[in-house]
Amino acid sequence: MDEVGEQGLMKSMSSREHAELLASEIYGVAAVKAFLVVRKRNAWHSTTSNQYRSESALFASLSAAESAAEMWRGRGSRFVIEEQPAIAVLSPYGAVITADVNAPKPFGGWNAEGGLDLLAPGGKVSVAVGALGRGGLWKRPAHADSIVQAADDLQGSIDSEFLSSATVYLEHTSNVGGTGRQRSRHDLAWTEGKRDVDPSPVLEIVDRVREKFGVSSVEGAMERYASERDAYSGAASAHREADYSREEATDQRERAIKARNDVTAAVASGGHADEVQNLEWFAEYEEEQAAEAEAVAVEAEAEAAKAIAVLDEVRPDLAMRLTAGSPDDEPSSGSYHDEVVPEGYVSVIVEGTRHVIEEHGTIVIDGRMYSSDGRRFDLNPGGISDPGIPDDREIVGAFVIMRDEEGRYSVYLSGASSRIEDDIRQPEPEVALELSAHIAQAWELANL
Structure with a gap:
């Protein structure tokens, strides 16, 4: 985006x-x-x-x-x-x-x-x-x-x-x-x-x-939505500003401490008076900056607390989520913290619906098979895992370079539609033609 x-x-x-x-x-x-x-x-x-x-x-x-x-x-x-x-x-x-x-x-x-x-x-x-x-x-x-x-x-x-x-x-x-x-x-x-x-x-x-x-299905819905949205966006912005201000104050205080340590080290080593004086001035300046940054952070944290209190009145669940995590964790993250998933199972969202399935298992929905990470599996049954492969594309041919534990290379060529694990069947002619354009480059990249 x-x-x-x-x-x-x-x-x-x-x-x-x-x-x-x-x-x-x-x-x-x-x-x-x-x-x-x-x-x-x-x-x-x-x-x-x-x-x-x-x-x-x-x-x-x-x-x-x-x-x-x-x-x-x-x-x-x-x-x-x-x-x-x-x-x-x-x-x-x-x-x-x-x-x-x-x-x-x-x-x-x-x-x-x-x-x-x-x-x-x-x-x-x-x-x-x-x-x-x-x-x-x-x-x-x-x-x-x-x-x-x-x-x-x-x-x-x-x-x-x-x-x-x-x-x-x-x-x-x-x-x-x-x-x-x-x-x-x-x-x-x-x-x-x-x-x-x-x-x-x-x-x-x-x-x-x-x-x-x-009437509530339209006017009431918009009023409720706008109220919750404004409360959430205000709280998220204030919380983000408070985090930033606190980080700035912490960094500034660390610079002030370092500057004061430099003064102490210069005095201990018998440094020249002018050098010590310059270091002292710089340390005082850094300490003033740190105090100002800390005051800003305190004010920002107070504003964030007020904004989160407003959010808590209309959406306590979002207020809790915001204070427990990062303001960048938007409510569309897909997590379900209030539901317990049995050991050995995982919670997965498929086509907008939550399902609990066995870890490393699969689920079939409307004739389509999905893996435990929510990715479509029936078009890629060999288990090639790459987020770059679109879920809506069927793998009809692949040229795979493999390496064993001893560092020996081997290759695997497949063109069996929906049967990528089948290394006996040869690619169909149109698939083989498409593969041939990439095989030479793949060998070169693998130093074969």
Whole structure:
């Protein structure tokens, strides 16, 4: 994920990183405004190509979207930030925002009749996210680039203002020449124009949830979410500042102690008076700096204690987690500290659901096999463990260089589909052709 250093940044959905969020219960849903960054780059014959940044395309605020565009600047690039009506699924551990970005009527093709119950408060976030996602309940298959989903880990700034039919949506276009709204003279300039987008399907979906499950499923859910999010982000920021201030104070005090020891050593060795005097002045300066840093740390720790007390009133579980660990340990970490896992077993999150299985064992879900670390196993039964191998790719051929305890090398060539442990079957012709391009280089790298 690209860091922009401001609130409003959301993260692309990850079943691993957001396991706890996906496994949590739904507070409710809301119609929110999201900001999609589109990078336009000059292509052949004076044409323009659009690139949606799949890792960080969707943002909760305009300022965060503009900051991302600044980071992605390059020769020949310009940017458009599109304000999008979107659906937010709110939960105790964050929100998932879904935008239908290529449609004049976003979510006009979504099957509300079959999917409304999946957005009900108390349901599972992963179910709602799946229903709204690319493979969800669409009347026609959604295009891969049309549905953008992002997660707010209680650190973003989703606007709590409810969208209405009167909400205006803008399109912000960058101008490298400096004409238009500009944060500083070195930043991109932006001009605004009205977007022609019909938010009625989004508003209708949320209104129907309100009608079916009560006002609290929308207004109450957003109020509760915003309250908990603001308390958590405030406490996390204050806690982080207190840790930093204490580290600075500790480092400064160590420098002061060293400076005072240098004075003592100079006096003991009969150093020149001027040298001793200079060391004394420096030691006094370092001691003053240490005292000031310690005072700042005490003040920061007091502010952190107040912020954590506020968080403890609304979410004692998050307050305990924050004080027990690091403020960088976001609530989507996927850990379950309140549940005991029997000896010899492990807890694993698969597709947003927690399972307890034997250590080094496997579990089958909907015909797919997963290992105890949550990785898909049925496409790689030989046990090649490398996070760089995508879970959704089947290994159909491999050239493996092995070494035994005595340092002797051997090689292993396989092309048996879904049977990588079978070293008898030869690769299929198309697999062998693909392997041949890499075998020579592999031998060279292994000094064979």
